[in-house]
Amino acid sequence: MLNSKQIQALRPRERRYQITDQAGLALRVQQSGVKSWVVRIPQNGRVLDITLGHWPEISLLQARAMARKKRQELQLEPSGSYTFRDAFKFWCNKKKGRISSYRDEKLRLEKYIVSKIGNRQLDSINPPILIKLVEPIEAAGKQSTVKRLLMRTREIFDMAVNAGFLNSNPLAKITKVFATPEVRHMPSIDWKELPIVISQIEAKAPPKYRALFYFSLATLLRPGEVVSVRIDWISEEAITIPAEFMKMKRTHRIPLTPYLISLINEAKSIRKNKRSPFLFPATNKNRHISGQAMAKWLHDQPEFKNKLVAHGLRSIGRSWFADNDVTFEVAEACLAHLVGSQVVRAYQRTDFFAPRQKVMLSWHAYIETCARCAQVLSQKPAESEAPD
Structure with a gap:
């Protein structure tokens, strides 16, 4: 499997060559130094190379997601791609130091969401999966926790869309499924x-x-x-x-x-x-x-x-x-x-x-x-x- 440092270190040679990543995804390096992502698809007893785009415009994780989607379209075995844990790490990098509740939000997501579906492919997660995950939390009377989890999970998917790993956010309206938590002020006295x-x-x-x-x-x-x-x-x-x-x-x-x-x-x-x-x-x-x-x-x-x-x-x-x-x-x-x-x-x-x-x-x-x-x-x- 490739990583970003290896890709950056690749230099052009006298002849075009390519480096394989995983499940058919490869990086082709031209004599000019241009690096292109291709996915190799078996078709009619031959191997067809489909160009996905250039690096670094398309990152490694984006290329894996695009390759997996292409293989799904052709009803081939899904390849490894962008997982929820990857998206969560991306969210952590962007939010750390920017929101005052970062530590609490991170621990809450790790406990209730990442630990359960962290290894799932991001494009395989749909509303029913998340609803089933948080229903026991709601049943325990933790409506505020449900609200925070849904808000941040939806935010993680929004960021994945903006980064190009998803075309749309399937969780955009998931908060409508659950009742709005009743706001209770902290107890105090006159x-x-x-x-x-x-x-x-x-x-x-x-x-x-x-x-x-x-x-x-x-x-x-x-x-x-x-x-x-x-x-x-x-x-x-x-x-x-x-x-x-x-x-x-x-x-x-x-x-x-x-x-x-x-x-x-x-x-x-x-x-x-x-x-x-x-x-x-x-x-x-x-x-x-x-x-x-x-x-x-x-x-x-x-x-x-x-x-x-x-x-x-x-x-x-x-x-x-x-x-x-x-x-x-x-x-x-x-x-x-x-x-x-x-x-x-x-x-x-x-x-x-x-x-x-x-x-x-x-x-x-x-x-x-x-x-x-x-x-x-x-x-x-x-x-x-x-x-x-």
Whole structure:
């Protein structure tokens, strides 16, 4: 079997020659140096060479696909061609570093699709095959997973069409077969109920999770961003998180306040791994704790299960901003959200740091007020039972 490096290294000779690839496909090298793809077809006791096109205009994988299609038309034994795994690798090369969910999407596709039909010829995959593959996933109640799988698989086929490996996408309308998943927002609470939540945190959370909770609430970072915070990112004015660690791939600065400084000092004091560069280190000094640590702890507590998740702390803060007249752009900047069209963002490049300093002072003052209320709630004597 040929490969791209071998093809590129082929040089013209005094006479025309050809190199065989597989199942009748060959590359013919002319005296002029022109390289042409041909497929050899047996016909009436003779061998007929059919020219497919020139290299590099037609790549090796494209030539294999064209040769296989030609042999199918003539009802000959199918030859090896472009598989779904090949198309998946092509998708990975194009999407890596370009979509924030790349790692999750890749693992999901590998688990549910590539592992099942990765070795199938791409042009042999049709809607019924994929429908049968994802129906058990839908039956398990994972509608969102089905949606993501269908979207990305359809995208892989679109890219294969654009690359010339298929004439059309047979999965173009496959999403119509399955019901649209119901959108459910992550559980959260009204910001007015924060004192009750804090009283429960104070009563039950170990020091590490208590520090993680308060730091998440004060910074309003996403769970994965919270645990990635390194000590050397903290200056006298702000915590500056590099773009590659943020979901939106933009540098994010969190204004320091006296309250946030006290939380940072508390987190440092309870660290068991003092040599770790992370504010919330794992046992291994070169790693931080899991981004799901806070979410798992909340899920394990009956008081919070299906009522509050780690990501829901951002919703509490955003709702407080809305009800306390914080302007839309500033409130969204506090959550590191991108606002406006691409044109608007091209002109508006500020991160609203100065107004966010004032907003965060007020937000942190509210958290401290809730903490004081929580102490009152925890000290309040239980109501006596009513007499018989």
